[in-house]
Amino acid sequence: MKIPDLAELALRNLRESMLRNSLTTVGISVGVASLVAMLSLGIGLQQLASRRLAKSGLFDTVVVTSRRDLRGGRDEERSGPIPGESRVLDEAARLDIEHLPNVIEAYPDIRFITELRYEDKPHLTMISALPPSAKSNDAFEGMRGSFFSSDTAPEVILQKAFAEELLGKTPSRGAEEPNVADLAKPLLGKELTMRYSQRATGTPQPTYAGASNPADGSLVGASYSVVLQEHKLKIVGVADLDPESMRGPTRARVFLPLKFAESLHVMQRTDLQEITRAVSDQTVYSSISARVSNPAQVQAVENAVKKMGFNTFSLLDVNQSLRTFFKILDLFLLIFGSLALAVASIGIVNTLVMAILERRREIGIMKAIGASDGDVKKLFFAEAGAMGILGGVVGVALGWMIGRIINIGTNFYLKSQSLPPDNFWAVPWWLVAVAIGFSFLVSLISGLYPAGRAARLDPVQALRYE
């Protein structure tokens, strides 16, 4: 029998026992809905986490350090050139890294501890420089004030904890956390005075008793002096979240624009380490952050950078663990969601077995006038499949609604807790297709036994049936 005829006859038969078939289809719909609702939440949460992580810049960043930085002692340092002969992490190296495939930008990690004075009170803190691209970091999403007006502006953004310190609001146990808006209000537009050690080149070489200075003058370019400098900085923003939360003890609480920070020539830890190698006044960076276009390319970029003779570090492993976690979560949600569909499939078997009993004579007639076993089997399959597709479509719509309601409810709860709303739920197109396809497949499998039974019916017996 041709497929259109099969579909037409199947739909006609389904219409004949409208109530029973509708109830069975509702059963399938509920199964598919639970599957879709569970998976849409799993996918939504995964997308939310990925979105957050992507915005945090933690998973698409490769931190590059020189092998000459002997702290840490990771395994990769044992291979390649020995630290003493390895490449210096300077501007040329930064440009080389930036030109690697899939690297969006590579910027130096300028980070130093210095003193900031506010209303004549000194505050010691870690400062770091941010490139303009950091504006999209979700740590600045709920920021009060604005991001830097330009990359060279003498402006600062404070982390909430430092703002509290400036205002003398030390957090106490059990007390309610101060609101960022309240902290930002008295600080925005105010000035801070930063005192720092500047590395000044071209100054005469000091001589020390007992020191030997080669007569060929090979150490001329490596000498510099340290000068104390002061700079006024305008507070333009106070950030609620910590953009460097993963950095642990080296995380900064005050941020400067990158170009501006570079122009300050603040004395860096590497300046002392590299004094034996720096043959010019070229700045040597302690580390460089390379931003990769896609977290999936992080490994390739890391490998390329390692080939250049540097050490690398990324949170790729953490990202992979997270993905594995979500895959397992999705699998569990799929299994739980499928349970309802499994129950619904028993409903299909029951409905079709009942249909065989009711239509026993009809099957006999069809066989008597020329229907083959295959025709009868296909007809029952088509009926099971039609219920599956219909149940799948209704189930996807129902699951979509359930997911939406859960999302609205969760956001309502978050709002009541003064937390920003977000999307925890997603129904991608592939999920719609997979859910309907799965429902169709489960229905066909459920139809296997009834269809086989109907096909095997003895026409003589069936025709005698009243």
Add this chain to the structure above:
Amino acid sequence: MATIPGIAAKTDTVAIRSDNLCRHYRMGETLIRAVDGVSLEVRAGEFVALLGSSGSGKSSVLNLIAGLDRPTSGSVVVQDRDLAKLSREELAKYRLHVVGMVFQSFNLISSMTVAENVELPLRFAEVDRSKRANLAHEALERVGLRARMDHRPSELSGGEQQRAALARALINRPKLLLADEPTGNLDSHTGTEIMEMVRELNQQLGMTVVMVTHERALAERYAQRMIFLADGKLIDDRLNVPTSAPGGQS
């Protein structure tokens, strides 16, 4: 075999041949010999009536000829096909293309209209939709049911239902028409109407007809040959001059 004047001449071609045909059933400990060693031959174009009392095995023989059932032993060859050797799929094709069946209880599918019932075998034969409609109209025209084609079987009288069943049996232009008590559920007037149609098909199209009936008068009126069965055995096989045939006694 003698030629009967006034009716379509049967040919010498054998349409149906059974040889020591048996169909035994086991019911608990008891062996039921529904058909027990029936050997017969029906020539193409012949109108044969299978007669016998209830339980004589006449319907069982018809089911074996129709390919609805398989013999326990012996053989039944229809149009050179040994039905016992055909697969289930081949038997279905045989029922679809070679045989047309009419039953006592009409056996129309109640959820379908008359036209849909009539064209159902064409769906199994995978005939195109447009061609199907034309053939169904033609068949219904032949039995005078064109006006009732969109009605459901329940909206028709018994005679109309049997005419629809006859149209369905003819739709694939079968070589063999098998009728199991075709007038059993009809009043005598309607029964005559149906039998006239069957006789017409036999005479005009040369269709071989095997009819099961327990009404000897009906057989005598329409059949050219009467085969008597009792307890699954063939007890008599005799020629008959149909009384309703043109040229015969009416």
